[in-house]
Amino acid sequence: MVAxxxxxxxxxxYGRQNVxxxxxxxxxxxxxxxxxxxxxxxxxxxxxxxxxxxxxGPGHISIGGANETSLSGxxxxxxxxxxxxxxxxxxxxxxARKQGATxxxxxxxxxxxxxxxxxxxxxxxxxxxLCELSGGQRQLVxxxxxxxxxxxxxxxxxxxxALDLHRQVEVLALIRALSTKQQICVVLAIHxxxxxxxxxxxVMVIDAGTMVSCGPVEAVITPAxxxxxxxxxxxxERCSRLCSQVIIDGPIVDHA
Amino acid sequence: xxxxxxxxAQAGRGAYRALVRRKKLVLLALTVVLILSVIADLGLGxxxxxxxxxxxxxVGSVExxxxxxxxxxxxxxxxxxxxxxxxxxxxxxxxxxxxILNNPLASPFTLGISAAASFGASLALVFGVxxxxxxxxxxxxxxALIMAMAAALFIHLMSQKRGVTVETIVLLGITLVxxxxxxxxxxxxxxxxxxxxxxxFWTMGSLTRATWPKLAxxxxxxxxxxxxxxxxxxxxxxxxxxDDKAASFGVxxxxxxxxxxxxxxxxxxxxxxxxxxxxxxxxxxxxxxxxLIGEDQRFFLPxxxxxxxxxxxxxxxxxxxxxxxSIIPIGIITAxxxxxxxxxxxxxxxxxxx
Numbered sequence: 302m303v304a305x306x307x308x309x310x311x312x313x314x315y316g317r318q319n320v321x322x323x324x325x326x327x328x329x330x331x332x333x334x335x336x337x338x339x340x341x342x343x344x345x346x347x348x349x350x351x352x353x354x355x356x357x358g359p360g361h362i363s364i365g366g367a368n369e370t371s372l373s374g375x376x377x378x379x380x381x382x383x384x385x386x387x388x389x390x391x392x393x394x395x396x397a398r399k400q401g402a403t404x405x406x407x408x409x410x411x412x413x414x415x416x417x418x419x420x421x422x423x424x425x426x427x428x429x430x431l432c433e434l435s436g437g438q439r440q441l442v443x444x445x446x447x448x449x450x451x452x453x454x455x456x457x458x459x460x461x462x463a464l465d466l467h468r469q470v471e472v473l474a475l476i477r478a479l480s481t482k483q484q485i486c487v488v489l490a491i492h493x494x495x496x497x498x499x500x501x502x503x504v505m506v507i508d509a510g511t512m513v514s515c516g517p518v519e520a521v522i523t524p525a526x527x528x529x530x531x532x533x534x535x536x537x538e539r540c541s542r543l544c545s546q547v548i549i550d551g552p553i554v555d556h557a
Numbered sequence: 558x559x560x561x562x563x564x565x566a567q568a569g570r571g572a573y574r575a576l577v578r579r580k581k582l583v584l585l586a587l588t589v590v591l592i593l594s595v596i597a598d599l600g601l602g603x604x605x606x607x608x609x610x611x612x613x614x615x616v617g618s619v620e621x622x623x624x625x626x627x628x629x630x631x632x633x634x635x636x637x638x639x640x641x642x643x644x645x646x647x648x649x650x651x652x653x654x655x656x657i658l659n660n661p662l663a664s665p666f667t668l669g670i671s672a673a674a675s676f677g678a679s680l681a682l683v684f685g686v687x688x689x690x691x692x693x694x695x696x697x698x699x700x701a702l703i704m705a706m707a708a709a710l711f712i713h714l715m716s717q718k719r720g721v722t723v724e725t726i727v728l729l730g731i732t733l734v735x736x737x738x739x740x741x742x743x744x745x746x747x748x749x750x751x752x753x754x755x756x757x758f759w760t761m762g763s764l765t766r767a768t769w770p771k772l773a774x775x776x777x778x779x780x781x782x783x784x785x786x787x788x789x790x791x792x793x794x795x796x797x798x799x800d801d802k803a804a805s806f807g808v809x810x811x812x813x814x815x816x817x818x819x820x821x822x823x824x825x826x827x828x829x830x831x832x833x834x835x836x837x838x839x840x841x842x843x844x845x846x847x848x849l850i851g852e853d854q855r856f857f858l859p860x861x862x863x864x865x866x867x868x869x870x871x872x873x874x875x876x877x878x879x880x881x882x883s884i885i886p887i888g889i890i891t892a893x894x895x896x897x898x899x900x901x902x903x904x905x906x907x908x909x910x911x
Binding site: 377404 | 569570572573576719790791792794795797798799801802804805806807808847848851852853855
């Protein structure tokens, strides 16, 4: 059964303050990648934490194909990957996999960890302690921990923000491939609009706690979006390989 | 992950198994140190016995005079085993406090739990006030237990409030330490000379108060508490990756924290209630375990238990050895021995966590 995710009038409140409201999406299906974009503090992370069940709030979240009551199959990679734990990378991925399972570590658990390490290409740091890793390495390990849980719905909050360009491209290609091959419904927050154009099927734009638009990538990422949401002048042009790319001309200076 | 590239011939699996073997060896080494320390502890006292005599007496050999067996079993054994159980309990409590509060400074001593216990005990010693109307013979211990648990639960409730950070919890603990120390000073100020001496001696912490019934209660508390932590080993380890990460793994962090804090408060309070204030074991024991074995709770918990037990047992040996013929209260020695040891470990492990 293909995993599905749909939000209906979903919101988040901190105390009496609404930080997110009225988020309604079409049916997001396994095999699709949906990018969530928007300025800083727009409410993207709150949306992810709400979908992952870490925050309460109004609205309804329909999850199909995964276990709807326990949210198992919904795996979330938080934005903050800072840790100071004396635990090796291998152990931390095993730990992610063993939650809620029997305490005995079986051969298939170790195989799964090896396989995850290889897919994210972090075998070389498998026996380094988490507290000794760089920011980018920690982000890759956090992604590996999330993937080791065999997600049906994968929520990634800025999974490439600390990575170099090569690793960004590699990780996003992995996520795209996993989504297609394993029919995973991927929702990821990301700031780089060119990467969004490369990897996503759909874009959801969040600004000031509300959803501004949601639709196919090329219909949403337009000069108007750059102007209204990001306050920059820019164009969307096709490169020689016919891929769309965002070209920024400069910030819009508000003389008012 | 099905799209994974084939990994280099079980390199990861083999290395992981080697890592697990090394951790088991560390646990074995700690156990050996603990056993040797207990034997040395049993041999020391007004009459000194060799290791051979102690071992023969313990196995019931007829080569050893009956008098030696009586001294070892009836007088020294409760004290030596109390050192083991108290060290284990305080260290396990400290380890789980550090885990659930995600704070390297958390321990029964630094968060004010020991200070609260001392204040509770002083109420009984000075004014004869019992916080529970029954069990008069254990009034000092029960007062200490109730105050210690109240302090632990207060810390827990405060840690659940929105916007409360790791630093806030430490500051909160420090305020509790100052508050209860001030209250204790007030009680001491009002106390008679005899009661004052009793309070001062109690706050020093001493294993000479050990008896078989007290040891049985402390052992029971430890035996009931540890399986709770063992059952939650994966979840507790996940808490050290941060709340969001642990929750994203499916850990019910509120429930695990509350359950652990309740058990920890009893585990930290009972030994303090019976033997007085013994500092630093709850802080240092887990740090030694962490540096030796890492933070996978399947190994970290037993390592904390063993390192705490071995440390207090060795401290007991030292407290008997410094001034032959007299036993210095163990609470004085723990800090003097534990801190330099921790300091040397920290300096050789710089840059590795906390």
